[in-house]
Amino acid sequence: MTTKEALINYCLRIGDTSLILGQRMSEWCSNGPVLEEDIAMTNIALDHIGQARTMLTYAGVLEGKGRTEDDFAYKRNEREFYNSLLSERPNGHFGDTVVRNFLQSAYFYHLYTALSSSKDELIAAHAAKSLKEVTYHLRHSAEWIVRLGDGTDESKNKVQTSINEIWEYTGNLFEMNDVDTLLIKEGIAINQTEIKSKWDKTVDEVLERAKLIRPTDAYMQTGSLKGMHSEYLGHLIAEMQFLPRAYPDAKW
Amino acid sequence: MNYTKEQIWKFLAEIPDPEIPVITIEELGVLRDVEIQPEKVIVTITPTYTGCPAMKLFEDEIILALKNKGIENVELKMVYSPAWTTDWMTEKAREKLTQYGIAPPVKGTQDKGVLFSSGSKVVKCPRCNSENTTLKSQFGSTACKALYRCNDCLEPFDYFKCI
Numbered sequence: 001m002t003t004k005e006a007l008i009n010y011c012l013r014i015g016d017t018s019l020i021l022g023q024r025m026s027e028w029c030s031n032g033p034v035l036e037e038d039i040a041m042t043n044i045a046l047d048h049i050g051q052a053r054t055m056l057t058y059a060g061v062l063e064g065k066g067r068t069e070d071d072f073a074y075k076r077n078e079r080e081f082y083n084s085l086l087s088e089r090p091n092g093h094f095g096d097t098v099v100r101n102f103l104q105s106a107y108f109y110h111l112y113t114a115l116s117s118s119k120d121e122l123i124a125a126h127a128a129k130s131l132k133e134v135t136y137h138l139r140h141s142a143e144w145i146v147r148l149g150d151g152t153d154e155s156k157n158k159v160q161t162s163i164n165e166i167w168e169y170t171g172n173l174f175e176m177n178d179v180d181t182l183l184i185k186e187g188i189a190i191n192q193t194e195i196k197s198k199w200d201k202t203v204d205e206v207l208e209r210a211k212l213i214r215p216t217d218a219y220m221q222t223g224s225l226k227g228m229h230s231e232y233l234g235h236l237i238a239e240m241q242f243l244p245r246a247y248p249d250a251k252w
Numbered sequence: 253m254n255y256t257k258e259q260i261w262k263f264l265a266e267i268p269d270p271e272i273p274v275i276t277i278e279e280l281g282v283l284r285d286v287e288i289q290p291e292k293v294i295v296t297i298t299p300t301y302t303g304c305p306a307m308k309l310f311e312d313e314i315i316l317a318l319k320n321k322g323i324e325n326v327e328l329k330m331v332y333s334p335a336w337t338t339d340w341m342t343e344k345a346r347e348k349l350t351q352y353g354i355a356p357p358v359k360g361t362q363d364k365g366v367l368f369s370s371g372s373k374v375v376k377c378p379r380c381n382s383e384n385t386t387l388k389s390q391f392g393s394t395a396c397k398a399l400y401r402c403n404d405c406l407e408p409f410d411y412f413k414c415i
Contacts, residue, residue, distance in 0.1 A: 022303075036399065040391035047395065050303025054332065125333035129302060132335060132415040136390055142367050206367065 003186055006179040007120065008062050009082065010189055012072070013225075014111075015055025016083035019073055020233070021104060022048030023240050024091060033094050040140060044101070047133040054126050074244040078234045079227040085172045088233045092162070095148055095155070099162040102141035102206065107173050108134040110198040111190065119187035142206045149210025156211070163207075164215050171220025173199070179225075253288050255321065260293060261286050263317050270309040271394055274352045277310055281340030284331060292325040293318065298336050301395040301415075338414045350378045355400065355411040375411050377402035387411075 025045035032038025056069040086104050091097045112134060115127035148159040174192040183189030207214050223229065243250060255263075264286065265278035277283045277297070285296035295314055299307050311328050318326050338357035346356035355378045374383050382404035390413065392399040398413040 036389040036391075039393070039399075040389055043391040043395055046303035046305070047301060048303070050299070050301060054302055122332070125331075125335070129299075129332045129335040132337075133301060136413075136415075139367060140390055146368075202367070209368070 001178060001182060003182060003188075004062055006182045007188065008059050009179045010183055011055045011059040011062070011123075013082040013084075015052045015059060015072070016081045017087045017104070017108075018048045018055065019052035020081070020083040020236065021087040021101070022046070022052060023236060024087065024089075025097075025101075027091055028097070037094070041097070044137050044140070047130075047137065051126070051130045051133070054122075054129075058122050058126075070244070074241045078229055078237055081229065081233060081237070082224055082227060083229075083233075085169045085221050085224050085230060086166070088230060088236060089166060089169060090232055093158065095159040096162045096166070098141050098144040098148065099159060099166055101137065102145050103166065103170055103203065104173075105134055105138040105141055106199050106202045106206075107195065109138045110195045110202070113198075114190040114195065118189070123188060138202075145206055145212070146210040149207070149212040159210075160212055163212060167215040167217075168219055168221050171217070172222055172224055175222060175225055177225050253290075253293070253323075255288075255323070257286050257288055260288070260318070260321075260323070263321055264295065264314055267310070267313045267317055270306050270313070272349070272352065272354065274348045275341075275345045277314075279342045279345035279348075281336060282310060292327050293323055294327045294329055296329045296331055298331050300336050304395055306394075336415070338412065341412075349412060353378050353409060354397070355409060357412045357414045359414075375400055377405060377407070378409055379407050380405040385409075 022045045025041050025048060028038065028041040029045070030038065032041055052073070053069050056072040059072060060067040060069065084104065084107075086100060086107075089096075089100050091100075109131070112127040112131040115123055116131060118124040118127065145159065148155040150156070174196045176192050180189055180192065184191055204214060221230070261278075261283075264283055265276055267277045267283075269275050269277065269280055280300070282297050282300060283295075284298050285294075287294040287296070295318075297307075297310060297314070307330075314328065315326050318324075339359065341357060349356040355375050358373050358375060375385050375387075376383055377385050377400075380402060382402055384403040385400050386403060387398060388401050388408070389399040392410050392413075396412055396415075397410040399408060400411045401408045
Protein backbone atom coordinates (compact mmCIF):
# COMPACT_ATOMS: atom_id res chain seq x y z
CA MET A 1 0.00 0.00 0.00
CA THR A 2 1.26 3.46 -0.91
CA THR A 3 0.84 6.51 1.30
CA LYS A 4 -1.64 7.88 -1.22
CA GLU A 5 -3.80 4.75 -1.10
CA ALA A 6 -3.74 4.83 2.68
CA LEU A 7 -4.67 8.50 2.72
CA ILE A 8 -7.63 7.92 0.37
CA ASN A 9 -8.92 5.25 2.74
CA TYR A 10 -8.36 7.50 5.73
CA CYS A 11 -10.36 10.31 4.07
CA LEU A 12 -13.18 7.90 3.31
CA ARG A 13 -13.33 6.74 6.93
CA ILE A 14 -13.75 10.30 8.16
CA GLY A 15 -15.88 11.46 5.25
CA ASP A 16 -18.18 8.42 5.28
CA THR A 17 -18.79 8.71 9.01
CA SER A 18 -19.78 12.36 8.51
CA LEU A 19 -21.94 11.52 5.52
CA ILE A 20 -23.82 8.64 7.15
CA LEU A 21 -24.36 10.50 10.41
CA GLY A 22 -25.51 13.53 8.41
CA GLN A 23 -28.00 11.39 6.50
CA ARG A 24 -29.24 9.88 9.76
CA MET A 25 -29.72 13.30 11.30
CA SER A 26 -31.59 14.53 8.24
CA GLU A 27 -34.17 11.81 8.95
CA TRP A 28 -35.20 13.94 11.95
CA CYS A 29 -36.27 16.77 9.65
CA SER A 30 -39.89 17.62 10.58
CA ASN A 31 -39.89 14.82 13.21
CA GLY A 32 -38.12 16.59 16.07
CA PRO A 33 -39.76 16.50 19.52
CA VAL A 34 -39.92 20.30 19.61
CA LEU A 35 -39.30 22.91 16.94
CA GLU A 36 -35.96 24.05 18.40
CA GLU A 37 -34.63 20.50 18.39
CA ASP A 38 -35.88 19.84 14.88
CA ILE A 39 -33.87 22.85 13.77
CA ALA A 40 -30.86 21.85 15.85
CA MET A 41 -30.76 18.33 14.45
CA THR A 42 -31.09 19.42 10.85
CA ASN A 43 -28.39 22.03 11.43
CA ILE A 44 -26.12 19.28 12.73
CA ALA A 45 -27.03 17.16 9.69
CA LEU A 46 -25.96 20.02 7.45
CA ASP A 47 -22.61 20.41 9.20
CA HIS A 48 -21.90 16.72 8.79
CA ILE A 49 -22.81 16.70 5.11
CA GLY A 50 -20.56 19.72 4.63
CA GLN A 51 -17.68 17.98 6.38
CA ALA A 52 -18.26 14.86 4.28
CA ARG A 53 -18.08 16.91 1.08
CA THR A 54 -14.58 18.16 1.86
CA MET A 55 -13.25 14.69 2.64
CA LEU A 56 -14.92 12.89 -0.28
CA THR A 57 -13.80 15.59 -2.71
CA TYR A 58 -10.25 15.24 -1.42
CA ALA A 59 -10.40 11.46 -1.78
CA GLY A 60 -11.34 12.00 -5.44
CA VAL A 61 -8.50 14.47 -6.01
CA LEU A 62 -5.99 12.09 -4.45
CA GLU A 63 -7.26 9.19 -6.50
CA GLY A 64 -6.94 11.22 -9.70
CA LYS A 65 -9.53 9.31 -11.68
CA GLY A 66 -12.05 12.11 -11.87
CA ARG A 67 -14.40 10.78 -9.21
CA THR A 68 -16.34 13.57 -7.50
CA GLU A 69 -17.85 13.83 -4.03
CA ASP A 70 -21.17 12.76 -5.56
CA ASP A 71 -19.60 9.70 -7.15
CA PHE A 72 -18.33 8.63 -3.76
CA ALA A 73 -21.61 9.32 -1.99
CA TYR A 74 -24.01 7.94 -4.56
CA LYS A 75 -22.17 5.35 -6.61
CA ARG A 76 -20.55 3.12 -4.05
CA ASN A 77 -22.06 0.01 -2.56
CA GLU A 78 -22.35 -0.86 1.07
CA ARG A 79 -19.09 -2.82 1.25
CA GLU A 80 -17.17 0.18 -0.10
CA PHE A 81 -18.16 2.44 2.82
CA TYR A 82 -15.82 2.86 5.78
CA ASN A 83 -18.01 4.83 8.18
CA SER A 84 -18.07 3.95 11.86
CA LEU A 85 -20.63 1.35 12.93
CA LEU A 86 -21.87 3.90 15.45
CA SER A 87 -22.81 6.46 12.80
CA GLU A 88 -25.15 4.07 10.98
CA ARG A 89 -27.15 3.13 14.10
CA PRO A 90 -30.81 3.99 13.58
CA ASN A 91 -32.19 7.14 15.21
CA GLY A 92 -34.56 5.26 17.53
CA HIS A 93 -36.14 7.63 20.02
CA PHE A 94 -34.70 11.04 20.83
CA GLY A 95 -32.58 9.62 23.67
CA ASP A 96 -31.06 6.99 21.36
CA THR A 97 -30.09 9.72 18.89
CA VAL A 98 -28.64 11.94 21.58
CA VAL A 99 -26.50 9.09 22.96
CA ARG A 100 -25.22 8.02 19.53
CA ASN A 101 -24.41 11.61 18.61
CA PHE A 102 -22.70 12.29 21.90
CA LEU A 103 -20.40 9.27 21.61
CA GLN A 104 -19.59 10.08 17.97
CA SER A 105 -19.18 13.84 18.56
CA ALA A 106 -16.83 13.27 21.50
CA TYR A 107 -14.76 11.12 19.15
CA PHE A 108 -14.79 13.73 16.38
CA TYR A 109 -13.91 16.47 18.85
CA HIS A 110 -10.74 14.74 19.99
CA LEU A 111 -9.90 13.43 16.52
CA TYR A 112 -10.12 16.87 14.94
CA THR A 113 -8.21 18.49 17.79
CA ALA A 114 -5.36 16.07 17.10
CA LEU A 115 -5.59 16.20 13.30
CA SER A 116 -5.41 20.02 13.30
CA SER A 117 -1.66 19.52 13.38
CA SER A 118 -1.56 16.74 10.76
CA LYS A 119 1.28 16.96 8.25
CA ASP A 120 -1.26 16.71 5.43
CA GLU A 121 -2.28 20.31 4.79
CA LEU A 122 -5.83 19.63 3.74
CA ILE A 123 -6.52 17.18 6.56
CA ALA A 124 -5.18 19.75 9.04
CA ALA A 125 -7.29 22.56 7.54
CA HIS A 126 -10.38 20.35 7.46
CA ALA A 127 -9.84 19.31 11.07
CA ALA A 128 -9.38 22.88 12.31
CA LYS A 129 -12.49 23.98 10.47
CA SER A 130 -14.66 21.01 11.52
CA LEU A 131 -13.53 21.25 15.12
CA LYS A 132 -15.41 24.54 15.44
CA GLU A 133 -18.59 22.84 14.29
CA VAL A 134 -18.35 19.59 16.26
CA THR A 135 -17.67 21.56 19.43
CA TYR A 136 -21.25 22.80 19.19
CA HIS A 137 -22.49 19.27 18.43
CA LEU A 138 -20.68 17.85 21.43
CA ARG A 139 -22.03 20.51 23.75
CA HIS A 140 -25.55 20.07 22.40
CA SER A 141 -25.62 16.30 22.88
CA ALA A 142 -23.82 16.40 26.24
CA GLU A 143 -26.30 18.89 27.64
CA TRP A 144 -29.16 16.61 26.56
CA ILE A 145 -27.51 13.57 28.14
CA VAL A 146 -27.39 15.44 31.45
CA ARG A 147 -30.95 16.68 31.11
CA LEU A 148 -32.27 13.22 30.34
CA GLY A 149 -30.01 11.29 32.72
CA ASP A 150 -30.62 13.62 35.63
CA GLY A 151 -34.26 14.10 34.69
CA THR A 152 -37.29 11.96 35.49
CA ASP A 153 -37.17 8.24 36.28
CA GLU A 154 -38.49 7.52 32.83
CA SER A 155 -35.97 9.68 30.97
CA LYS A 156 -33.15 8.26 33.10
CA ASN A 157 -34.14 4.66 32.42
CA LYS A 158 -34.58 5.28 28.74
CA VAL A 159 -31.26 7.02 28.21
CA GLN A 160 -29.39 4.46 30.35
CA THR A 161 -30.87 1.72 28.16
CA SER A 162 -29.78 3.65 25.05
CA ILE A 163 -26.21 3.75 26.37
CA ASN A 164 -26.18 0.08 27.36
CA GLU A 165 -27.49 -1.03 23.97
CA ILE A 166 -25.17 1.06 21.81
CA TRP A 167 -22.02 0.49 23.86
CA GLU A 168 -20.81 -2.50 21.86
CA TYR A 169 -20.47 -0.24 18.80
CA THR A 170 -18.02 2.17 20.46
CA GLY A 171 -14.95 -0.07 20.30
CA ASN A 172 -15.00 0.14 16.52
CA LEU A 173 -14.24 3.88 16.68
CA PHE A 174 -10.71 3.19 17.89
CA GLU A 175 -9.76 0.25 15.68
CA MET A 176 -6.66 0.58 13.54
CA ASN A 177 -5.09 -1.31 10.65
CA ASP A 178 -2.09 -0.92 8.35
CA VAL A 179 -3.55 2.34 6.99
CA ASP A 180 -3.07 3.88 10.42
CA THR A 181 0.38 2.39 10.90
CA LEU A 182 1.58 3.90 7.64
CA LEU A 183 -0.03 7.32 8.11
CA ILE A 184 1.02 7.67 11.75
CA LYS A 185 4.60 7.13 10.62
CA GLU A 186 4.15 9.94 8.07
CA GLY A 187 2.73 12.28 10.72
CA ILE A 188 -0.60 12.43 8.87
CA ALA A 189 -2.85 10.30 11.07
CA ILE A 190 -3.18 10.06 14.81
CA ASN A 191 -2.83 6.99 16.99
CA GLN A 192 -6.37 6.01 17.98
CA THR A 193 -5.28 4.92 21.44
CA GLU A 194 -4.49 8.58 22.15
CA ILE A 195 -7.99 9.55 21.09
CA LYS A 196 -9.44 6.75 23.18
CA SER A 197 -8.00 8.01 26.47
CA LYS A 198 -9.31 11.52 25.82
CA TRP A 199 -12.68 10.19 24.69
CA ASP A 200 -12.91 8.09 27.88
CA LYS A 201 -12.37 11.19 29.98
CA THR A 202 -15.05 13.21 28.19
CA VAL A 203 -17.55 10.35 28.31
CA ASP A 204 -16.90 9.72 32.01
CA GLU A 205 -17.25 13.40 32.87
CA VAL A 206 -20.61 13.71 31.13
CA LEU A 207 -22.05 10.42 32.35
CA GLU A 208 -21.07 11.24 35.90
CA ARG A 209 -22.72 14.61 35.72
CA ALA A 210 -25.80 12.95 34.22
CA LYS A 211 -25.83 10.35 37.03
CA LEU A 212 -25.64 7.58 34.47
CA ILE A 213 -23.59 4.41 34.61
CA ARG A 214 -20.87 3.72 32.09
CA PRO A 215 -21.25 0.13 30.84
CA THR A 216 -18.27 -2.14 31.27
CA ASP A 217 -16.46 -2.93 28.05
CA ALA A 218 -17.44 -6.39 26.86
CA TYR A 219 -17.79 -7.78 23.35
CA MET A 220 -17.25 -5.05 20.77
CA GLN A 221 -18.64 -5.08 17.24
CA THR A 222 -16.08 -4.76 14.48
CA GLY A 223 -15.82 -4.64 10.70
CA SER A 224 -16.04 -1.11 9.28
CA LEU A 225 -12.35 -0.89 8.44
CA LYS A 226 -12.96 -3.74 6.00
CA GLY A 227 -16.24 -2.32 4.76
CA MET A 228 -18.31 -4.72 6.87
CA HIS A 229 -21.42 -3.14 8.31
CA SER A 230 -24.61 -3.79 10.22
CA GLU A 231 -27.82 -4.45 8.29
CA TYR A 232 -28.86 -0.82 8.78
CA LEU A 233 -26.33 0.70 6.40
CA GLY A 234 -27.79 -0.95 3.30
CA HIS A 235 -31.23 0.47 4.00
CA LEU A 236 -29.83 3.92 4.66
CA ILE A 237 -27.84 3.85 1.44
CA ALA A 238 -30.80 2.60 -0.56
CA GLU A 239 -32.74 5.69 0.44
CA MET A 240 -29.83 8.09 0.11
CA GLN A 241 -28.82 6.82 -3.32
CA PHE A 242 -32.25 6.23 -4.80
CA LEU A 243 -32.54 9.37 -6.88
CA PRO A 244 -29.09 9.42 -8.47
CA ARG A 245 -29.34 5.68 -9.13
CA ALA A 246 -32.81 5.89 -10.68
CA TYR A 247 -32.09 9.06 -12.64
CA PRO A 248 -28.36 9.08 -13.34
CA ASP A 249 -26.88 12.54 -13.74
CA ALA A 250 -30.17 14.23 -12.88
CA LYS A 251 -29.73 17.97 -12.35
CA TRP A 252 -31.79 20.63 -10.64
CA MET B 253 -7.32 42.15 -18.53
CA ASN B 254 -8.91 45.59 -18.50
CA TYR B 255 -9.22 45.77 -14.76
CA THR B 256 -6.84 45.93 -11.84
CA LYS B 257 -7.02 43.60 -8.87
CA GLU B 258 -8.39 46.46 -6.76
CA GLN B 259 -11.18 47.12 -9.23
CA ILE B 260 -12.21 43.48 -9.33
CA TRP B 261 -12.09 43.26 -5.55
CA LYS B 262 -14.41 46.27 -5.43
CA PHE B 263 -16.94 44.62 -7.79
CA LEU B 264 -16.98 41.52 -5.63
CA ALA B 265 -16.96 43.35 -2.32
CA GLU B 266 -20.43 44.66 -3.04
CA ILE B 267 -22.06 41.24 -3.34
CA PRO B 268 -24.54 40.81 -0.50
CA ASP B 269 -24.95 37.68 1.61
CA PRO B 270 -27.98 35.89 0.14
CA GLU B 271 -29.40 35.12 3.60
CA ILE B 272 -28.49 38.36 5.36
CA PRO B 273 -28.49 40.92 2.52
CA VAL B 274 -27.38 43.83 4.71
CA ILE B 275 -23.82 42.53 4.86
CA THR B 276 -21.48 41.80 1.97
CA ILE B 277 -19.17 38.88 1.35
CA GLU B 278 -16.25 41.17 2.06
CA GLU B 279 -17.57 42.31 5.44
CA LEU B 280 -18.36 38.71 6.30
CA GLY B 281 -14.81 37.65 5.54
CA VAL B 282 -15.78 35.06 2.92
CA LEU B 283 -13.92 36.85 0.12
CA ARG B 284 -10.24 36.11 0.68
CA ASP B 285 -8.26 36.95 -2.45
CA VAL B 286 -8.35 37.98 -6.08
CA GLU B 287 -5.56 37.04 -8.44
CA ILE B 288 -5.29 38.14 -12.05
CA GLN B 289 -3.62 35.77 -14.47
CA PRO B 290 -3.14 36.32 -18.21
CA GLU B 291 -6.00 33.95 -19.09
CA LYS B 292 -8.26 34.13 -16.08
CA VAL B 293 -9.20 35.63 -12.74
CA ILE B 294 -8.86 33.46 -9.66
CA VAL B 295 -11.18 34.34 -6.81
CA THR B 296 -10.45 32.72 -3.45
CA ILE B 297 -13.24 32.28 -0.96
CA THR B 298 -13.65 30.40 2.30
CA PRO B 299 -16.84 28.85 3.67
CA THR B 300 -18.41 30.12 6.89
CA TYR B 301 -19.61 26.62 7.78
CA THR B 302 -18.62 23.53 5.80
CA GLY B 303 -22.26 22.81 4.99
CA CYS B 304 -23.41 26.39 4.44
CA PRO B 305 -25.92 26.23 1.55
CA ALA B 306 -25.24 29.89 0.76
CA MET B 307 -21.77 29.03 -0.56
CA LYS B 308 -23.17 27.88 -3.91
CA LEU B 309 -25.06 31.16 -4.19
CA PHE B 310 -21.90 33.10 -3.34
CA GLU B 311 -20.13 31.29 -6.16
CA ASP B 312 -22.92 31.97 -8.66
CA GLU B 313 -23.07 35.63 -7.62
CA ILE B 314 -19.31 36.06 -8.02
CA ILE B 315 -19.35 34.56 -11.49
CA LEU B 316 -22.34 36.66 -12.47
CA ALA B 317 -20.84 39.88 -11.09
CA LEU B 318 -17.66 39.38 -13.11
CA LYS B 319 -19.56 38.32 -16.21
CA ASN B 320 -21.48 41.61 -16.03
CA LYS B 321 -18.12 43.37 -16.21
CA GLY B 322 -17.10 41.32 -19.23
CA ILE B 323 -14.87 38.89 -17.36
CA GLU B 324 -15.79 35.42 -18.54
CA ASN B 325 -12.94 33.23 -17.42
CA VAL B 326 -13.20 32.92 -13.67
CA GLU B 327 -11.81 30.23 -11.44
CA LEU B 328 -13.17 29.86 -7.93
CA LYS B 329 -10.80 28.54 -5.34
CA MET B 330 -12.12 27.31 -2.02
CA VAL B 331 -9.71 27.43 0.90
CA TYR B 332 -10.25 26.02 4.38
CA SER B 333 -7.23 27.46 6.13
CA PRO B 334 -7.18 29.69 8.04
CA ALA B 335 -10.63 28.56 9.13
CA TRP B 336 -13.25 31.25 8.93
CA THR B 337 -14.02 32.96 12.20
CA THR B 338 -16.63 35.50 13.26
CA ASP B 339 -13.71 37.57 14.59
CA TRP B 340 -13.11 38.66 10.98
CA MET B 341 -16.43 40.42 10.83
CA THR B 342 -15.92 44.18 10.57
CA GLU B 343 -17.35 46.72 13.04
CA LYS B 344 -19.50 48.10 10.27
CA ALA B 345 -20.94 44.66 9.59
CA ARG B 346 -21.69 44.17 13.29
CA GLU B 347 -23.59 47.45 13.40
CA LYS B 348 -25.56 46.57 10.28
CA LEU B 349 -26.45 43.17 11.71
CA THR B 350 -27.83 44.77 14.88
CA GLN B 351 -29.92 47.20 12.86
CA TYR B 352 -31.22 44.28 10.80
CA GLY B 353 -32.38 42.53 14.00
CA ILE B 354 -29.58 39.99 14.41
CA ALA B 355 -27.34 40.22 17.46
CA PRO B 356 -23.72 40.29 16.21
CA PRO B 357 -21.15 37.80 17.52
CA VAL B 358 -19.78 38.75 20.90
CA LYS B 359 -16.04 39.07 20.38
CA GLY B 360 -13.60 36.37 21.40
CA THR B 361 -14.09 33.58 18.89
CA GLN B 362 -15.58 30.39 20.22
CA ASP B 363 -16.75 29.97 23.77
CA LYS B 364 -13.79 28.54 25.59
CA GLY B 365 -15.48 25.89 27.69
CA VAL B 366 -16.37 22.99 25.43
CA LEU B 367 -18.72 21.26 27.81
CA PHE B 368 -21.27 22.97 29.99
CA SER B 369 -20.37 26.56 29.22
CA SER B 370 -21.04 28.90 32.11
CA GLY B 371 -23.27 31.01 29.90
CA SER B 372 -21.76 34.21 31.23
CA LYS B 373 -21.61 35.76 27.79
CA VAL B 374 -23.91 38.76 27.48
CA VAL B 375 -25.82 38.94 24.22
CA LYS B 376 -27.74 42.18 23.85
CA CYS B 377 -31.23 42.21 22.40
CA PRO B 378 -30.95 43.91 18.98
CA ARG B 379 -34.42 45.43 19.45
CA CYS B 380 -34.47 46.96 22.93
CA ASN B 381 -30.76 46.71 23.78
CA SER B 382 -31.51 44.81 27.00
CA GLU B 383 -28.80 42.59 28.42
CA ASN B 384 -31.39 40.40 30.08
CA THR B 385 -31.58 37.67 27.44
CA THR B 386 -31.75 33.86 27.44
CA LEU B 387 -30.24 31.33 25.07
CA LYS B 388 -33.02 29.10 23.75
CA SER B 389 -31.02 26.96 21.36
CA GLN B 390 -27.44 26.91 20.05
CA PHE B 391 -28.89 26.17 16.63
CA GLY B 392 -31.04 28.73 14.86
CA SER B 393 -32.57 29.52 11.50
CA THR B 394 -29.24 29.00 9.71
CA ALA B 395 -26.03 27.18 10.62
CA CYS B 396 -24.37 30.42 11.72
CA LYS B 397 -27.04 31.54 14.17
CA ALA B 398 -28.31 30.67 17.64
CA LEU B 399 -31.77 31.42 18.98
CA TYR B 400 -32.23 33.81 21.91
CA ARG B 401 -35.12 35.46 23.67
CA CYS B 402 -35.20 38.85 25.29
CA ASN B 403 -36.64 38.72 28.81
CA ASP B 404 -37.56 42.40 28.74
CA CYS B 405 -39.28 42.96 25.39
CA LEU B 406 -40.07 39.22 25.18
CA GLU B 407 -39.14 39.03 21.50
CA PRO B 408 -37.16 36.10 20.15
CA PHE B 409 -34.09 37.01 18.12
CA ASP B 410 -31.22 35.49 16.16
CA TYR B 411 -27.67 35.68 17.44
CA PHE B 412 -24.77 35.31 15.01
CA LYS B 413 -22.81 32.79 17.03
CA CYS B 414 -19.06 32.79 17.46
CA ILE B 415 -16.95 30.22 15.73
